[in-house]
Each structure stands twice: as structure tokens, then as C-alpha cells.
Amino acid sequence: MTIAITGGDGYLGWPTALRIADRTDERVVLVDNLARREWVESVGSTSGLPIASIDERLAAARDVHGLRNLSFVEGDLTDKDFVETLLSVHEPETIVHTAAQPSAPYSQIDGERANFTQHNNMQATRNLLWGLEEHDLTDTHFVETTTTGVYGAPEFPIPEGGAVMENQDGRDEVPFPAMAGSWYHLTKSHDAANMRLAHKQFDIPISDVRTAITYGTETEETAVDRRLSTRFDFDYYFGVVAHRFCAQAVAGYPMTVYGRGEQRKPFIALEDAVEGLARLALSDPDARPDDHTVYNQVTRAISIVEMAETIADVAGEFDLDVDVEHFENPRDEDETHKMEIEYDRYETLIDGQSTTFEEGVRSILGRLLEHEDTIVAHEDRFLPGVLAED
Template sequence: MTVFVTGADGYIGWPTALRIATQTNDRVLLVDNFARREWVESVGSTSAVPVTDIDERIAAAEEVHGLTNLSFVEGDLTDKETVDRLLSIHEPETIIHTAAQPSAPYSQINGERANYTQHNNLQATRNLLWGLEEHDLTDTHFIETTTTGVYGAPEFPIPEGGATMENQGERDEVPFPAMAGSWYHLTKSHDAANMRLAHKQFGIPISDVRTAIAYGTETEETAADPRLATRFDFDYYFGVVAHRFCAQAVAGYPMTVYGRGEQRKPFVALEDAVEGLAQLALADPETRPDDHTVYNQVTRSISIVEIAETIADVADEFDLDVDVKHFENPREEDETHKMEIENDRYADLIGGQSTTFEEGVREVLGTLVDYRETVEAHEDRFLPGVLVDDENDDTVVEFDDDDSSEAAHSSATPEDE
């Protein structure tokens, strides 16, 4: 049997592929086009943690973990012929789709990048879903990392997937309305709708994994050897808020909190995100659900000010002098919004949270201290500024949003918040 992992060069995709490969003898086929590396380079940044090329990664996985079931194909999933060829040759029983352009700020820079993000993300997903139908592979379990960002920030607890609507005395379960706040997040809203339709029309078993802001630098498998490390972005465009704050702490910058900063955001540790995807991928085909299931891949909500204060506290262990500064909020938003997200289904899947936020921060700071020079060399990328688009020789002004990219999710692909 074969498991596909798309976006396998990315932050979540690579450690997920390793986790699966260590727990099965099935072939694990990695697919990516390395676009994530190009996107990060285009905004003047880099991964803080050195990322080896895919051939060296796979060789290290065999040497360190004894894995012989990993293989790689370079391919652009927006090209239908590429997808058709992959599906017809390899006939996967499971697809974990983490590939996407994952950054909300990147998608907001200008119309060109908004169009690119939507075409890249939506076309890849449609090609895969239609490919399964057209190649008679509708029993394939399709698992995609979307995002909790599709929910927006409602004032009521967010359900794990659907919602109950009542009108004129009648009630029914309906998909949660798309309340996304960026051109990137809307791609995941559209993907969620397309997956629901593909299940209804084609009968494809679907797991829509709505990933929260993922944080952390390693998993059990990647920690075994530096060549197996996953990428770690810390810039304004592709680094999540917790990662940026940690990088600022290491570089001696104050962590800036707008207003009170009590608004909560959903988070999940990289280890917990990878474990959930692996559990879904390794589910017994004879007993796994054949329906459409939504998982809220989140372990807890954390306020912006709590993130900063936790990092400041842990930073003392590394002899880092860190300040938390509050500034007047330039945006109109509820600075005390207490986001609540139901996650019972996902918690059952992973058996509960394995990593606390404080432990995750300690891991991140410990890693970044080792790569302080790289962080400091790119410290101008912590905040939005003015970039020059070398390809088109024009200047673009950045979109100002403190949420950064989401999770992650990944490469050719994605990510999350």
C-alpha cells in the first residue's frame, strides 16, 4: 500500500512523513515542488534551522531510523497531468494533503500574490479530488490540513465542523459559515467546501483537519539527527506569532503587544499536530469512518499577552533579557476576545495534549539560541516593511497583520497561522 504526503518538504509535512514511515511498512511517497523555500527567500528571510535537501533527508532517515519505505517525487500539484500521473502509477490508499501557500500576510501583499495563493491552493486540492474520482480511487482516505482560521472569531464556542441553524422554527445541521479574514484563509474555506462536495458526489472518505497555530521545532523523529530537522520560519510572513516572539527574544528585541493583548488564539504543538495526522493516515481501512469528518486540530487557546509573558519567563533560563511592551492597538479588534474551540474529536484521536506551551517555548528558545546568528542577520524581517520584487522590479508595501501565517502547515504547500 502507498501513503501520499503532499507538501512533504514543509514544516508539518516532513515530520508527519517521518512519523508515518516509522510506524508502517507501507510505502510513503513524498511530493513537493520546493515552493515554500522560494516564497520565504522572496521576502528576504530564511529558515532559522538549516534544512537539508530532500535526498539527504531521506538518506539520513534510512541511516538513523532504518527507514527504507520513503521515496520522493518532485511535482507541482496545480498541474493536472502531474497529479494524474502520480495517482495512476502509485494508486495511494491514503493522501495527507499539507501542500499549500500557508501565509495570510503573504496573500495580502498585493493582488498578484492573492491570485497566486488562491490558484495554487484551490487548484491542487481540486486536481487531487477529481483525480481520485477519475482514476477509480474513491476509497482513498483524503486528509487535508485546512485551518481554524476558516471560523473567524465568533463570540460563541466554535463547534468541531458544523453548526445548527434555526429558521422559522425548523432546525438543521449546516457547514460552519466561512468567516475567514484573509485571501489565504479563504482558500481553506473553499477547500473545505470542495471536500464536502467531493464526499457527497464521489463518496471519498474525507478528514478535514482544521489546524491551529502550530509551534515547536522538532518531533521525536526529527530530533534524532540535525539532517532530519524540519524548517523553522520566524519572519513576519511565514513565522507564526509565537515563533516570531521567540526570535525577537533571542535577538534582543522587545516583544510588542498591541493594546491589552488578551484576545485568545488557538494553538497546537508540532508534536501533537503530527501525531493526529499519523493516526488518521494509519487507521485501518476496514474500520475507519467512510464519511466526512471535521477535526479541530487544537489543544488550547492562548492570549497574545500570555504568549509574550511565557516567553519572557522561560527566557531567563537562557540568560536572555526580554521585555514585553504594550503599544496602542492600530487595529479595530476586541482585545479581550476569549476564543473557545471544541476539540473533543481531535483530543480523542491523539489521546490528549502531549506538550504544554511552556515546554514548547523552552524547546524553541533552546533551538534558536544555537542559531542566533541567522536570526540576527534577518532581524529586519520581524516586522513588515517595504520589499522590492526583483522579478517585476517594483516595490510592494506589506500588509500589516500581527497574526502571521498559520500552521501548517507545510510547503508547495502550506501552512497555518
């Protein structure tokens, strides 16, 4: 048996691969083209935590955890020939597909980056799905991290998957309409539709894991050795809001709440996100559903301003004096939207365990203070501005 993890060098893919490899003797193949490192550099930023090369990471995994079942393949999933070779050589029984250009702000910079994001993300997914069909691997469990951003910000509770349509003639569950708010989020809406079609046409078992805003610096496996650290982005383009706020706190920079900041967003700790993906990847092939299943990978919703205030409170434990300031919102969004989202299926998957937001922030601040100089040197990247290559 082989489990393939695409985006295996990434923020979520790397710690997920470690956990899966630690829980099985089967081969775990990491796949990546290492482009995320280049994208972040192109906007003038860097990871807030030093990240080792993939070779150093694999060596550390062997030294620290005794993991000799991890291997790495470098390649571009938009290249159909590469995907053909990958599938024919390794014949994975499970694919955890975390590879993507993951930034909404990056996809909004200009038409070139919007086009690149859409081609990169959707072509990779299509190549994998069609590759499974064409290589007679349709029993392979295909797990993809899409995003809760496919739902947009509707004024009703968001279901875990489809939406119920009803009229005088009857009712049925239909795919949730694509209400994405960026060129990136729309790629995941298309991926969700393509996965549904691949299940219908090819009978591939699909787990569509709609990942919330993920925060945190460590998991149980990465915390043991600094060479195992996953990346931590904090700039405007690639840093999620919780990470950017924590970095601002460390740099002594006001936390930049855009507009009123009362809109609620779905969040999940890195530890909880990794746990769910590992459980799906390692599910018994004879026991898992052979269906198309949607999971809302969420453990709580929190408003932006409440999040900033919580980070400011926890920062006080580290003697950091942090201000929360409101700035004009560069995004077109409802600054008071009170999101409600169902996540019963995902909560059951991880047995209800959940890292609290305060615990996650405390861990983030502790790690970032070790690299305060790096954060301060790049504090001009907290806000949108001129890119390094422009």
C-alpha cells in the same frame, strides 16, 4: 498500500512523513515543488534552523531511522497532468494533503499574491479530489490540513465542524459559515466546501483537519539528527506569532504585541499535530469512518499577551532579558476576543496527550540559541516592511 504526503518538504509535512514511515512498512511518497523555500527567500528571510536538501533528508532518514520506504516526487499539484501521473503511478490509499501557500500576511501583500495564493491552494485541492474520482480511487482516505482560521472570530463557542441552525420549523447541522479574515484563510474555507462536495458527489472519505497555530522545532523523529530538522520560520510573513516572539527573545528584540493582545488564539504543538495526522493516515481502512469528518486540531487557546509573557518567563531560564512591548496593530481584528473552540474529537484521536506551551517554548529557545547569528542577521524581518524583491 501507498500513503502520499503532499507538502512533504514543509514544516508540518516533513515530520509527519517521518512518523508515518516509521510506523508502517508501506510506501510513503512525499510530494512537493519546493516552493516554500523560495517564498520565504522572496520576503528576505530564511529558516531559523538550517534545513537540509530533500535528498540529504531522505538519506538521513535511512541512516538514522532505517526508513527505506520513503521516496520523493517533485511536482506542482496545480498542474493537472502531474496529478494525473502521480495518482495513476502510485494509486495511494491515503493522501495527507499539507501542501499550500500557508501565510495570511503573504496573501495580503498585494493582489498578485492574493491571486496566486487562491489559485495555488484551491487548484491543488480540486485536482487531487477530481483525480481520485477520475482514477477510480474514491476509497482513498483524503486528509487535509485546513485551518481554524476558517471560523473567523465569532462571539460564540466554535463547534468541531458544522453549526446548528434552528427555527420554528426544525433544526439541522449545516457547514460552518466561511468567516475567514484573509485571502489565505478563505482558500481553506473553499477547500472545506469542496471537500464536503467531493464526499457528497464521489463518496470519498474525508478528514478535514482544521489546524490551529502550530509551534515547535522538533518531534521525536526529527530531534535525533540535525539533518532531519524541519524548517522554522520567524519573519512577519511566514513565522507564526509564537515563533516570531521566540526569535525576538533570542535576538534581544522586544516582543511585538500588536495592540492590546488580549485576543485568544487556538494553538497546538508540532508534536501533537504530527501525532494526529499520523493516526489518521494509518487508521485501518476497514475500521475508519467512510464519512466526512471535521477535527479541530487544537490543544489549547491562549491570548497573545499571555503567550508573550510566558515566553519572556521561560527566556529567563536561558539568561535572556526580554521586554514585551505593544505596537499599533496592522491587522483589522478584535484585540479582546475570547475565543472558545471545541476539540473533543481531536483530543480523543491523540488520546488526550498534549505538549505544554512552556515545554514547547523551552525547546524552541534552546534550538534557536544554536543559530542566534542567523536570527540576528534577519531581525529586520520581524516587522512588515519592504520585500527583498521590491
